[in-house]
Amino acid sequence: MASKATFHHAVWQVELRFKPLRMMEIDVASANGSRQRELVWYLVYQLRNTGSHLKPVPKVNAAGDEVFEVERVDHQVRCFPNFVLASLDHDRLYEPRMLPDAVRAIHAREIRDPRVKLYNTVDVSTLPLDVSTEEDDRGIWCVVTWTGVDPRSDFLSLYVQGLTNAYQWEDPKEPPSENAGPVESAVLTYKTLQLNFWRPGDTIRESEDDIYYGMPDGLEGDELERVLEIYGVEQPVDYRWVYRP
Structure with missing residues (x-):
């Protein structure tokens, strides 16, 4: 299985800073050229290459065997971030939408420079x-940016991939077939940042002021256990690193 193989590869990472998760009504162009007003959820964020990336360097030890040591290096990085917004209590995933009109409106609101x-x-x-x-x-x-987010959503997680090229192989949940090769016998998963948010779901009046970073506090007993299960964590956390396909 994959756990018996050793892979050596350079690992880079970038720093993520972000403003509050918000929403805004914006006139968005449709595929037929018409414009319609949509509620757009968005996250403004900053990416920084802070250097100190990890590079495996082969060396020969005193016994004559090749071993690998890790060196920290600074170099340019090109990343491919992907942000999937999950409505945990309604089991929905929302992929980003490219909305040029929204970018202009959000720039005027958030950046202004x-x-x-x-x-x-x-x-x-x-x-x-x-x-x-x-x-x-x-x-x-x-x-x-995202659109069409279920307004009943109380508990949300944002899964961010592409902040690092770190990955790991995991054994599949189902046993592989007898003729499966090593690639078919393992699942490649990527290091993913899970950011947690919560809000009182409101199908009538949606407001960005009601979106909070982290998890609800002040919960006890069965209600706390229920919320922990929804987020898939053992204790309240604002964020955590996980591995996802």
Whole structure:
């Protein structure tokens, strides 16, 4: 199985900073060219390459065997972030939508400085990120948008992939067939940041002021156990790292 094999590869990571998860009504162009007003959920975030990436370096030890040591290196990074918004209590996943009209409206609301560009998630993948330092911040501001989010949602998680190229192989839940090769016998999963949010679901009046980062506090007993099960955690956390396909 995959657990018996050793893989050596360089690992990079970028830093994520983000503003509150919010929503905004925006006139969005449809496929037929008409415009309609939609409630757009969005997250404005910043990506920074802080360097100190991990590089495996082969060396020969005193016994003459090849071993690998880890060196920390600074280099440019190109990342491909993906943000999937999950309505946990309604078992729905929302993929990002590319909305140029929304980016302009959100820039006017959140950034306001015409000298600072706000990139969408597709733009980010075309931009190499240089290493930022305390004296020279090379971070870029970006936004991700979703539509059609169930207004009844009380508990949400945002799964972010592409902040690192770290991965791991996991044994499949179902036993592989007798003729399965090593790739078929294991599942490749990617290191994923899970950001938790909660809000009082409201089908009539949706407000970004009611979206809170983290998990509800002050819960006890059965209600606490129920909420922990919904988020898939053992204790209340604002975020955690998980591995997902």
